[in-house]
Amino acid sequence: MASLFTPLPPELSENDETEFWGPYGFLYNDVTPFMESSFRRSCELEPARSRKWIAHLSNVQRKTNTSDLYCGLQLDKRTKTLVRDGVAVEHRGGVWMALSGARRLREANVDHYAQLVVNNASRKTDYTDLIESDLRRTFPKHQHIHSKRILERMRRILVAYSFHNPSLGYTQSLNYIVFVFLAHTDITEEDCFWLLTALIDKLPPNYYKGNLSGVQIDQQVLIELAKWKGCAFVIEHIEKQGAGLNFFTTDWFMCLFSKTLSPPCVFRIIDCIVSEGPKILFRVGVAILRLMQDHLLRTTDLTSTSNILGSLDKCIAEQPLFDMTFKSMGTFSWNKVIQIRTQVRPKIFADLRIREQRKQAYYQRPEPPNSLDIDLDDATFEVVSPRNKHVC
Numbered sequence: 001m002a003s004l005f006t007p008l009p010p011e012l013s014e015n016d017e018t019e020f021w022g023p024y025g026f027l028y029n030d031v032t033p034f035m036e037s038s039f040r041r042s043c044e045l046e047p048a049r050s051r052k053w054i055a056h057l058s059n060v061q062r063k064t065n066t067s068d069l070y071c072g073l074q075l076d077k078r079t080k081t082l083v084r085d086g087v088a089v090e091h092r093g094g095v096w097m098a099l100s101g102a103r104r105l106r107e108a109n110v111d112h113y114a115q116l117v118v119n120n121a122s123r124k125t126d127y128t129d130l131i132e133s134d135l136r137r138t139f140p141k142h143q144h145i146h147s148k149r150i151l152e153r154m155r156r157i158l159v160a161y162s163f164h165n166p167s168l169g170y171t172q173s174l175n176y177i178v179f180v181f182l183a184h185t186d187i188t189e190e191d192c193f194w195l196l197t198a199l200i201d202k203l204p205p206n207y208y209k210g211n212l213s214g215v216q217i218d219q220q221v222l223i224e225l226a227k228w229k230g231c232a233f234v235i236e237h238i239e240k241q242g243a244g245l246n247f248f249t250t251d252w253f254m255c256l257f258s259k260t261l262s263p264p265c266v267f268r269i270i271d272c273i274v275s276e277g278p279k280i281l282f283r284v285g286v287a288i289l290r291l292m293q294d295h296l297l298r299t300t301d302l303t304s305t306s307n308i309l310g311s312l313d314k315c316i317a318e319q320p321l322f323d324m325t326f327k328s329m330g331t332f333s334w335n336k337v338i339q340i341r342t343q344v345r346p347k348i349f350a351d352l353r354i355r356e357q358r359k360q361a362y363y364q365r366p367e368p369p370n371s372l373d374i375d376l377d378d379a380t381f382e383v384v385s386p387r388n389k390h391v392c
């Protein structure tokens with residue numbers, strides 16, 4: 001049986017080791033039997049998945065009496081089941097647009113994206129400079145990141161969004177999300193812009209701006225949920241190593257696991273997030289800890305823990321992850337998430353106030369700071385609105 005991974009010609013490799021192109025466009029330094037089997041299994045699931053989605057979308061189309069395959073798609077019980085089992089590759093873009101609300105946003109704001117692009121094409125801000133520096137850093141081992149067309153589309157989308165939502169502007173991690181949308185679906189550039197907009201609107205406030213208090217709150221929520229679901233020992237074990245779980249999970253939340261898990265896992269996570277909202281981030285986070293608990297409890301220091309949590313794309317396969325996420329873990333009360341958010345929010349805000357006070361005291365010293373002083377976080381404190389308590 002032929003391998004799904006193609007060796008890179010030696011003359012194109014940047015090192016002396018053999019590298020391999022994977023089936024989703026990523027370059028790997030090595031390919032393990034586990035990776036080969038898990039990627040093959042993901043490919044084998046696709047034909048049956050495609051047949052189910054064709055039948056379902058055709059049925060929806062007949063009921064709505066429209067020529068558009070996705071126009072009448074709603075998150076009913078059948079659609080939710082199919083989404084959790086994975087959206088077929090050829091329908092992923094259309095389904096994401098329909099279920100996220102991005103399609104409605106686009107139809108309600110005709111020409112808005114085009115105007116943003118034209119009106120701001122030559123404008124320079126701190127955000128546009130940061131976007132420019134981040135473009136080629138996005139998945140540097142993906143074959144499409146060297147495509148001029150992809151880079152130009154990413155630039156226009158991210159710059160347009162920074163002017164569309166000036167209170168957020170741009171922050172690192174949005175580039176990864178936009179790349180996944182563009183490189184792995186058939187949606188247009190404008191669709192990608194509205195999909196990004198709809199996705200950010202689904203997340204709690206301050207996930208991508210200011211002091212990232214939204215992410216910090218949800219990181220603590222994840223810890224409490226993991227303890228509730230049987231991972232208290234592994235949480236305590238990591239904390240004893242001197243960092244704590246939050247050291248590893250910022251990318252989980254901000255990049256939607258796109259830098260953490262294999263492409264088949266990432267696509268299915270986004271399938272669920274665009275339709276069901278951010279509760280999926282908690283489910284997947286707890287599922288990872290449960291799947292890796294035995295390995296993590298055997299680590300002896302932070303380095304060995306980092307090695308495990310930094311190579312999850314090579315040791316967690318698609319089906320076991322989602323079996324754990326939606327089947328083995330049992331019920332997952334969203335009311336409990338809201339309750340924990342309410343409990344941890346005051347402490348997070350208090351910690352942010354203290355950090356802001358320390359920062360202000362640092363910069364108000366009579367002598368200028370020198371390069372040997374501690375580099376304090378330059379976040380500013382913002383009060384997070386109580387809006388967006390997602391009810392799922």
